[in-house]
Amino acid sequence: MLTLSIALLFSALSSSFAYAQTTGWITDAKHPPVKLRLLLTGEQQPQLKQVQAVLDVRLEGEWKTYWRSPGEAGIAPELNWSDSSNIAAVEWHWPIPHYFEQLGIMTLGYKHQVSFPLTLTLDNANQAARLKGNLRLPSCTDICVITDYPIDLSVDPAALTLDSDAMFLFNQGMSQSPKANPDVSVTATYWNAEQQQFIVQLNNQRPWQTPQVLVDGKQVEREFFAKPKLIIDNDKGLGSHQLTAVFDVTNWKGDVDLTGKSVAVTISDHTFATEHQASVGTLPIQYSQTGLVTMLGFALLGGLLLNIMPCVLPVLGLKLNSIALQQQASTSHIRTSFIASALGIISSFALLAGALSLLKLGGESIGWGIQFQSVEFLLLMLIVTLLFALNLLGLFEFKLPAGLNTWMASRGDSSHLGHFIQGMFATLLATPCSAPFLGTAVAYALGASYLELWIIFIALGVGMSLPWLLFAIAPSLMRLMPKPGLWMNRIKLLFGFMMLATSIWLVSLLMPFFGRFAVLMISSIIVIVTVIWLGRVHGRKLLIPLIASLTLFAGGGLVVGSLTAGNWATPVVDDLPWQKLQADKIDSLTRQGKTVFVEVTADWCITCKANKIGVVLQDPVYTALQQPNMVLMLGDWTTPNPSVTEYLQSHGRYGVPFNIVYGPRAPQGIPLPVILSEKQVMDAISRASQP
Template sequence: MKYYFKIILLFVFTTLISAQIVRTDYVESELISEVESIKPGESFWLALRLKMDEEWHTYWLNAGDAGLQTKIKWTLPGGFTASEIHWPYPEKIYLEDLANFGYEGEVFLLTKITPPQFIEQTEIEIKAKASWLVCKVECLPGDAEYSLKLPVSDSTPQTVQNWQQAFSDTRFNLPLKNSDWNINSVKYEDNIKILMNPPQNYTEVNKIEFFPYDGSIYQNAVDQNFTRTERGYELTIPFDDFKVEDPDTLKGILISDIGWRGENSEKALEVIIPFNQAEGVGTADGSGIILALIFAFIGGIILNLMPCVLPVLSIKIMGFVKQAGEDKKRILKHGLVFTSGVLISFWLLAGTLVALRAGGQELGWGFQLQSPEFIIILSIFLFLFALNLFGVFEIGTSFMGFGAKASSKSGSAGDFMTGVTATIVATPCTTPFMGTALGFAMIQPPLVTILIFTFLALGMAFPYLLLSIFPAWLKYLPKPGKWMETLKQFMGFPLVATVIWLAWVLGLQSGSDGVIALLAALFFASFGVWIYGKWGTFNNTNPVKIIARVVAVIMFIGGLLFAMNTTTNNVSPENFRTNNTTGIKWAKFSQQRLNELRSAGIPVFIDFTAAWCLTCQVNERVAINSANVINMIEEKNVIPLKADWTSRDDEITKALASFGRNSVPLYVIYAENLSEPIILPEILTSGIIVDALQKIN
């Protein structure tokens, strides 16, 4: 008797958690629940199970060259919501010259149901109507209606043992939202290339395929060209000859034969990546690279106007004023040596970036400023430069490119060092055009990368090279006089201000101990150069001069070593304006948080920034924190995310790379009603941001 009673209970229970099986032409289907009961406010999974007869198939969300995706229409109790279908990755099904994306055998199409926080009923009923197209050679439409009843309980829901493995396996086959791989996409005239750089210690991949979300854009039936490159892998996919639109974004999933997190891991990865070609840069074999070089050159010219560069280059301008009466060949030599200093510095920077990225490091423009040690060295260098301008000491006759009667040798050294110095202090700045060019450079072969950095350097040196080639233009500059000494001393103050700003950056990276260590190093260095200026010059006897120089060097090196040993990088930069008590209430950026907000349909504004990025700081104070922008963010219910790159963060580096960038600032707006994310320019006004936010419905 007990045996028959158990059979009856099992039958009743199964009826509750599974709708009746429906048999239509070549398809067996049913609606099933993962849980035995539901709890108010706690989401749960339902699945539409489709089991096709042998050699028959149904379709994925993009059916490929022919077919229709499966659809589900829900009838839910009040307060319940249903997600879109969560599609497991498909297979490619060939039929003569066509390629379709779909499923053979059995497939579970998942939907997440979210109940309200309070449910009056003790049992709820969920109804659904599904429609599909099932094909072999011929195709037949199919549909069915389902009704599923589930009890309501405050206890933790238990999973249904019969379906536990099916739900688990299906979730395993859902696309990952992110991975440790660095993936970029480049659009060409006839095809696209997907560039995939793996993390260190990865498992060798034999095959990767791309399945697009959008139909009628790519040739689905042709073999995708999968090749091994110096940095990773490359996948080439041709456009359809009759594509219905010209895409700006790569949208779809990548299927790896090994898995994206190592062997036997998840094989599907979702990619939604703007093409680098979207801003006109991308082709490495034609007009794209020419445009990238033009962008780099223009960006280099604009660098001269950035506040981080202007104090140094003002010294070069004074040098030209002094040279106005000199021989034309001598003036040209000054310009060429200065240009060589800029060029060699940019080549060293580009070579370092290429070498480190080839070794698997995720780096971008300004990467050295993510190092507290470099911040200390740069701060001391600029502080001593300021003391030199104030007249506290002189090194030789022309260390930084200024001096009254420089010899040919020392003058050339000064011109060269001015070029080097200008390059070093330029790294915190990013200009319009420059971000696009650098983002393109980082996904190209090393020679192309170095070529783009070369044009960036030439753009920066161009105004001064032009003056040296046409010295007659120097007559339009003011004549030499006492004003030059006053201007030289005045330009020391922006350098001191820069040191204060760098100390602030160091504090964000290393805490108050790092700032104290830097101040101590500046004290010892300044004391040392004062001793050098007082007793280490040629006006003193040899013993005094030698002792003064030795003491100066000891104090300089001692202060530097003390700061290096004290500085640590154990303070998270997340406190950098993410916990503001006034203005915009920033949340910390993470790819997972972004995916969650986008899945919920919540609009997002991302600020990719860094404390050492002067352009970022100006934008924040002038535009982002304006009342108009704050009000618009609140009105549109936008969640602002701060991606703080002050210290090295591989997740932010990868996020930048997904937009074809490797530098900050970058500003991105996501919204459910926008087909593509809005990318704002590098230099902002409040009007630009407000206009973009108004596009959110």
């Protein structure tokens, strides 16, 4: 009986040790304060060929080891598994570390005990594997020791059983390691070269409690990010809570420049840890010389200048007509009608602020004029502008329900709804424009908090409505306008044709969506129908001169075409030899001595067209851009383009146009103003190029 019992016990022990799921404790006689072991949890995912493991490290007393980015001193633990078999990959999960300071030196790491979860990916999930190699583990107190520990563990998927101790350690480590979290997003990352500071802004759907923010990455391995200053702003509008982390950054070699580099931003707070990759942008103006008050001034001035930008010119017909028709109205009516127009403008900017806030809250990329990337918006605007044009040309009139007169204030009625809609319409047409000061204010708003975004956009609306508010404050200015007469009908026709031209321009923006032929057909139909309708409404007095002008224009085109027919045999080349924007190649090009000129544009951007025709395609800029050492890159933002959006935001920009010059002497780039000048472009090329 005793013999049988011993045999059974021996059999049980033999079976239990037949397959060990742990290396057991591994120590080094020369460094007894540290011991470690590698365990398999028994959990596996056959479809992914993955097996879970955990590295359990114990440190006595004040000994500590390091995170993947150790800080100002130390090195990270490293597992060399090159002697392994049937192992395709080993993924190391890093729990959130702690800060340690000693003799003024700050490090990041772990003390007493740490569990590093590992995910082992097998080449063949149906065969046994072997994880064999060397773990180099640094540990420090007043002195530092680097110890190599041999690792050798068999991994047999068919023999794995659940190990509760290993599972506990694995889950403990994973609970402290970054995981995807849709509630948390990085909204902006900036580099302040003057202060040598890295600034990251984060949003959380839940209130921040005791957050910790860490930054590292392969492109910033030599930089040290000090413990950041955290600015918590919970309840920052629309249920979002903002956190700003400001890091002092140093490098033993001297000054640092993180612009354009990729970093990993790790965030932990109470019950979660998550990680985001981000590209470092240039410092927006709100963190450098100016603040919100200055930006309000820029917004007011930029909004005011929108009134004279080409995007808004078609609406000026409605404004002038409205002003002239109201000269005989009462002072109170004049005042309230102008206030209605101003409220329409301000309300439109408020709607834009609301829409951008919602997009920003949802983690979408935002920018000035992004609605022109939507085919639905373009079609809606096409219909509206076409109806406005036909109305101004006298082809028909709008009637509102409830006995209201004309739909728009251009007919001089007693309704203020027309004036209100007029203001809203002017704002919509203004959005593809960038005026001086406008780009700075918008960049500030889109990179700031939700409250500041709303404040800046309301200020833009107030700035654009200042002419209307001026007439509302001083109705006596109406006396300066000429009296109503026949000239008004002619002006009305002129601006009707301008509005029709706007409609055709909007049709041209549909080309990326529907193709060149479809756009040409739609434009032709609009022109033909308009000409026929004008003939029916205004008779031969208008139709005959109009047809004669169109015929002369077409005939002249045919004559010129026939005289230059030989040139048509060769293909028409682009204006300049542009390459598609590839931001990752700019650095290597500048290292080769090249100068890179980048233009980010969109078909719907009027200011972009003005810059190109007035500066880029004119000498001496045109000749300078064709030199052998020049590389031209074009970013097209006509339709949604995530890579172009990311590039814009990396430079603190949220709209077009954007032009920048890189070179051997300016590897981070020299941004150009919104509205270009010949001198500014040539100076930037000279400063960036080789001496």
